[in-house]
Amino acid sequence: MSSRSMPSGYLRSVLHNGVGRYVCQLQRLTLKFCKERDGSRGMRELVESNLVDFANKNPGIAIYLQPRRHRAPKLYAEYLNGQVDSIDCSSYSSEEIRVWMEYLRTRSGNPIVRLKRQWHTTSPSVQGVWHPFLNKPSQLNITLLPNEELSRALAPPSATEELLRMAANMKLVGEEEDKSGRRE
Amino acid sequence: MAASVGRKAFSVFPTNLIKFYDYFAIRTIVPKGPKRWKFAVAKQLYKKREQAGPERERHRSEWVNWNYDAELFAFGQRLEERFKEETLRAAFTEKSFVERETEQLRSLGVVKEDGPVSQQHNGELAEQGRHVASRYVKGFLRYHYPALPEEAITALHDHLLSEAVLHHVASNLGLRDLIRCNELPASEETLVHAFLAVIGALVKDTGEKSAHVFVQDFVLTKLIGKEINELWTVRDPMGLLTKLLRGQGKEAPEARLLRQTGSGTVMAVFHIGVYSAKRLLGQAPGETLLIAEEMAARDALRRVFGTQEWRPPMQFGAKGRHVPIDLDKVNPTIEDYTSGRYRISI
Numbered sequence: 001m002s003s004r005s006m007p008s009g010y011l012r013s014v015l016h017n018g019v020g021r022y023v024c025q026l027q028r029l030t031l032k033f034c035k036e037r038d039g040s041r042g043m044r045e046l047v048e049s050n051l052v053d054f055a056n057k058n059p060g061i062a063i064y065l066q067p068r069r070h071r072a073p074k075l076y077a078e079y080l081n082g083q084v085d086s087i088d089c090s091s092y093s094s095e096e097i098r099v100w101m102e103y104l105r106t107r108s109g110n111p112i113v114r115l116k117r118q119w120h121t122t123s124p125s126v127q128g129v130w131h132p133f134l135n136k137p138s139q140l141n142i143t144l145l146p147n148e149e150l151s152r153a154l155a156p157p158s159a160t161e162e163l164l165r166m167a168a169n170m171k172l173v174g175e176e177e178d179k180s181g182r183r184e
Numbered sequence: 185m186a187a188s189v190g191r192k193a194f195s196v197f198p199t200n201l202i203k204f205y206d207y208f209a210i211r212t213i214v215p216k217g218p219k220r221w222k223f224a225v226a227k228q229l230y231k232k233r234e235q236a237g238p239e240r241e242r243h244r245s246e247w248v249n250w251n252y253d254a255e256l257f258a259f260g261q262r263l264e265e266r267f268k269e270e271t272l273r274a275a276f277t278e279k280s281f282v283e284r285e286t287e288q289l290r291s292l293g294v295v296k297e298d299g300p301v302s303q304q305h306n307g308e309l310a311e312q313g314r315h316v317a318s319r320y321v322k323g324f325l326r327y328h329y330p331a332l333p334e335e336a337i338t339a340l341h342d343h344l345l346s347e348a349v350l351h352h353v354a355s356n357l358g359l360r361d362l363i364r365c366n367e368l369p370a371s372e373e374t375l376v377h378a379f380l381a382v383i384g385a386l387v388k389d390t391g392e393k394s395a396h397v398f399v400q401d402f403v404l405t406k407l408i409g410k411e412i413n414e415l416w417t418v419r420d421p422m423g424l425l426t427k428l429l430r431g432q433g434k435e436a437p438e439a440r441l442l443r444q445t446g447s448g449t450v451m452a453v454f455h456i457g458v459y460s461a462k463r464l465l466g467q468a469p470g471e472t473l474l475i476a477e478e479m480a481a482r483d484a485l486r487r488v489f490g491t492q493e494w495r496p497p498m499q500f501g502a503k504g505r506h507v508p509i510d511l512d513k514v515n516p517t518i519e520d521y522t523s524g525r526y527r528i529s530i
Contacts, residue, residue: 015356016408019500020401023262027358030249060262064249076249080358122409126494131469133443133455141443 009113011120014081017108023060023080025109029101030064030076039090043073046094054098058105075100079109241368244361255362262358265398268389271309275381278365278374279305309384310377313395316387317380317403318345320396323509324404328498329412331490331528334515339416344403347376353402354379400504407498412491413482421481424518425458425465428488431522432530435461437484439477442467456480465530488530 017023031047033040047065055063075087075097085104089097128134143150157165244250253269256276260267282305289296321344325337343349354360354375363370363378370378386395418424425437443455456476457467466484470476486492499507516526 015353015402016405019405019408020397020504021264021501023357027258027262028249028255060258062251062254062258064251066249081356082360123493123497128494132445133469136443138442141441 007111007113008116009111010117011115012108012110014108014110024058024105025079025081025107026058026061026077026105027080028062028064028078029104030066030078031073032066032068032071032076033073034070035067037070040073042091042093042095042097043089046097049094050098054101061105073097075104077104077107079107081109083109083111243368252362259358259362263398265386265394266390267385270303271385271389272382274304275306275309275385276359276362276364276378277305278363278377279307280366281305281364284366306378306381306384309381309388311380311384312387313380313383313385314345316392316395317383317399319511320399320509321345321404323511323513324400324498324507326513326515327507327509329490330515331488332515333489333518333521335518336412336416336489337515340407340412343415344406347372349406350376350379350403353406357402396509397505400500404498405500408500413486418482418485421478421485422458424522425481425484427522428485428528428530429460431524432528433524434530437465437481439480441473443469458484460530488528 014025015023017025031043031051033043033047035044051063055061073089073092075089077085077087079085085107087100087104089100092100245252256269256272260272282301286296286301318341321341322337325332325340329337351372357379359375359378359382360370363374365374367374383395383398386398422437429435429437438459439456440459441454442457444453446452447454452471453469454471454473454476455467455469456473456479458465458477458480466480466482466487468476468479468483470479498504516528520526521528
């Protein structure tokens, strides 16, 4: 509920993973299970069917099997940055455990925290951060304030002014027509 | 009769009372409170555990789920590099470890015929790794900062190959558990040594090219997000700018006030521009005129040396693999620029 019980942090990667080459951050995966009890059945099925494929596809992960009599089945993951994480797989099906193994494989190893921002960048501004003098005419620096020109209200033209302007334009157009001798 | 009297006497309290309560349906349910003695016991146990001291430091290999050969293989595969097992084993073995082992075996009367001792530990590999990494780091930096003086290149190189930076890289690559040394936990120095030995092992097994790519991916990426001008600072920027302009045959720098606001107040801002022959070289704001002038000179130097904030980023990844680096080229020094031996666009 509070910020102390639910820590927050920024988006991070380990050693700029992916900028150079991508390194799978999962170092070791230990499958702990019981050979007898029913809760480990899913894990045992996984070991018999999918585990060798997983190991072949990910030669960079050292996979260990640790049978523990009458203990709950667990996935124990160790990451390159020293973080460890475990998932209790009691009564999970082999399909579910496979999903969790995939989750552990694709993690960065950084602690799970609420992200303060969903992005991270080392160059937040490319054109430069705005400051009040940006794009202001440098004439301002030698202008004595108050200045009559700058103090004038920037109001749009009133209806009267607009009509007068239109009339003046029409008058000019009319004069041009008279001169050319054409009538519409 | 006597028995029945005795029985009645003993059974007065529990059964008779319960019967009485049942008849009148009066029953109060009092929840059982916390056992107060539990807290006291736990506190004592905690105290004893604290007095006993922390758990002793254990190497990862002490746990049951450990296979050194598998770990070595996984290390190479994870980095997508083809190491030879003997070279990698040697890269992770410290000289002191080998010495202690041979001493132990000798005391037991066993003489091992494993090959020359120098090939069993990582001394030579680390030296070669450092040499290759050093050359490539400088070459990479020189390619991306062609106008930057050699002193700055050296400063950046020293930062990248410093123990602190290399230790951070090494501890996040999973080397700690693989190192065979006498100390526990492995010291910073040992970790850095092993990391450089891995680079050396790459040179030995796969060639210099893959070692260069490795250095680019793990060492040079440490510069991402780092401010170059913080890693190499000029003590007197205006002085250096003056010397540079003189050496390059340009007019002396002239500072002019561009913008100002709030002068005489706490929130004063002055923008000063540095000109040479009426051409703007650099500008910057500052709280006082002196600060603004220094910052403007620094801005001018950043533009001249190509270390501005908006410069194109360094090339890594797919592009970085094809960067044409000349390892023998050396950048001009500040002396070369200020004397006029080398041209710089200023």
